[in-house]
Amino acid sequence: MPHWPVTLLFSLRVINFCNGGLLCFAYVLVVVEAVTGAVFYPIFFFCSIYWPCRSMSNCIKQYQNMVKVLVFGATGAIGKEVARAFSRNGHTVYGLTRSAKKAHELEREEINGVVGDVSDPSTWKHLIKNVSVIIDTSFDYTNPAEKASKLIQEVAEAVKEYPERRFTYIYTSGTWVYGNDAGVTVTESDAVNPIPIVAWRPALEQLVIQSQDFDGVVIRPGMVIGKSGSIFGMLFSAVQKGHITLYNDENTRMASVHTEDLAEMYVAAAEKIYAAKGQIFNVVNSQTENTTDIVKAIIRLVNPESTITYEKPTDPFQTALGLYSPIFDISKAVNLLGFQQRHSGAVDGVERYYKSWKATATEWEDCKN
Numbered sequence: 001m002p003h004w005p006v007t008l009l010f011s012l013r014v015i016n017f018c019n020g021g022l023l024c025f026a027y028v029l030v031v032v033e034a035v036t037g038a039v040f041y042p043i044f045f046f047c048s049i050y051w052p053c054r055s056m057s058n059c060i061k062q063y064q065n066m067v068k069v070l071v072f073g074a075t076g077a078i079g080k081e082v083a084r085a086f087s088r089n090g091h092t093v094y095g096l097t098r099s100a101k102k103a104h105e106l107e108r109e110e111i112n113g114v115v116g117d118v119s120d121p122s123t124w125k126h127l128i129k130n131v132s133v134i135i136d137t138s139f140d141y142t143n144p145a146e147k148a149s150k151l152i153q154e155v156a157e158a159v160k161e162y163p164e165r166r167f168t169y170i171y172t173s174g175t176w177v178y179g180n181d182a183g184v185t186v187t188e189s190d191a192v193n194p195i196p197i198v199a200w201r202p203a204l205e206q207l208v209i210q211s212q213d214f215d216g217v218v219i220r221p222g223m224v225i226g227k228s229g230s231i232f233g234m235l236f237s238a239v240q241k242g243h244i245t246l247y248n249d250e251n252t253r254m255a256s257v258h259t260e261d262l263a264e265m266y267v268a269a270a271e272k273i274y275a276a277k278g279q280i281f282n283v284v285n286s287q288t289e290n291t292t293d294i295v296k297a298i299i300r301l302v303n304p305e306s307t308i309t310y311e312k313p314t315d316p317f318q319t320a321l322g323l324y325s326p327i328f329d330i331s332k333a334v335n336l337l338g339f340q341q342r343h344s345g346a347v348d349g350v351e352r353y354y355k356s357w358k359a360t361a362t363e364w365e366d367c368k369n
């Protein structure tokens with residue numbers, strides 16, 4: 001048996017004895033070594049320098065890998081801005097889209113446009129080896145629950161082929177999971193009570209954050225405003241036509257977030273995965289807004305003749321539009337991800353958001369003709 005294990009063990013025993021003092025350890029080491037012979041030094045030197053360096057370089061490598069991202073739903077209201085935000089921050093982005101034309105548009109934004117289908121892994125599996133962050137912003141209108149959970153499983157399978165690497169998966173949920181809770185302030189640690197349209201989401205959120213296959217993060221945006229505008233665009237278009245139906249009564253409220261402010265949070269979560277993994281983040285502006293006030297601001301701007309009627313919701317989507325949103329305490333996103341609301345809320349930004357939506361809608365019309 002060589003000397004050095006004995007030397008090391010003995011020295012460790014001694015630092016234990018002298019309360020972990022490093023000087024004491026070094027002193028004992030030298031004395032013991034002088035007694036046990038010079039053979040041990042090179043080995044000890046090698047171990048003490050080589051192993052820490054090796055584990056540190058692995059660690060650095062892991063974080064360097066994060067600069068490559070695959071975005072599912074890269075041309076949707078959220079995904080488009082997410083892909084652009086990563087690109088703007090210097091990361092390499094692959095954006096999956098169904099049409100070759102849209103893939104081409106992504107290329108214009110310095111995003112690698114890949115033609116494929118979220119629900120067909122053979123169209124995107126080959127990209128997994130090139131990325132370390134996978135983001136789902138896609139939404140399947142006909143079968144959202146099944147499609148989203150299938151995707152989580154397929155990504156988990158795909159990343160298993162690279163057991164030596166660590167992947168990040170960011171899933172897009174939404175604040176509708178809190179349901180109707182007007183006047184109550186909620187945080188991520190409060191229980192959810194989803195409205196029917198998103199009843200399936202909390203289970204998927206758990207699947208993502210508890211996964212052993214990847215570092216999972218869940219982002220829950222509020223109603224997305226700005227640019228092409230998602231549901232907000234529906235309000236513009238109804239008011240333009242002269243009549244808008246709202247649900248329940250004039251006391252409904254919504255939590256919103258600008259698509260660019262939201263997109264920055266995906267980048268922050270990926271860059272700070274050491275803090276974000278296994279976490280859920282509510283990403284909304286710091287104030288909720290009165291839905292009727294928002295619609296009245298649109299009416300004043302777009303079509304003062306337009307009228308509003310209130311109806312009882314008769315389907316899950318109408319229930320979602322007639323939501324009495326709770327108030328959000330967003331300190332988690334602020335403190336861990338550095339969330340900042342840079343853009344105006346729905347009422348204050350109405351003119352700017354309307355103009356952007358209209359320009360996008362016109363482009364769409366031109367393109368159809």
Ligand SMILES: *[C@@H]1O[C@H](CO)[C@@H](O)[C@H](O)[C@H]1NC(C)=O
Pocket residue numbers: 112127129130
């Ligand atoms: C993936 O990366 C390899 C080299 O790292 C590259 O040759 C290949 O083109 C990349 N694949 C795509 C789809 O960009």
Ligand SMILES: *[C@@H]1O[C@H](CO)[C@@H](O)[C@H](O)[C@H]1NC(C)=O
Pocket residue numbers: 250251252290291292293296
């Ligand atoms: C929402 O705004 C409408 C007018 O735009 C007002 O009548 C109503 O009282 C407001 N509701 C709340 C809860 O603030």
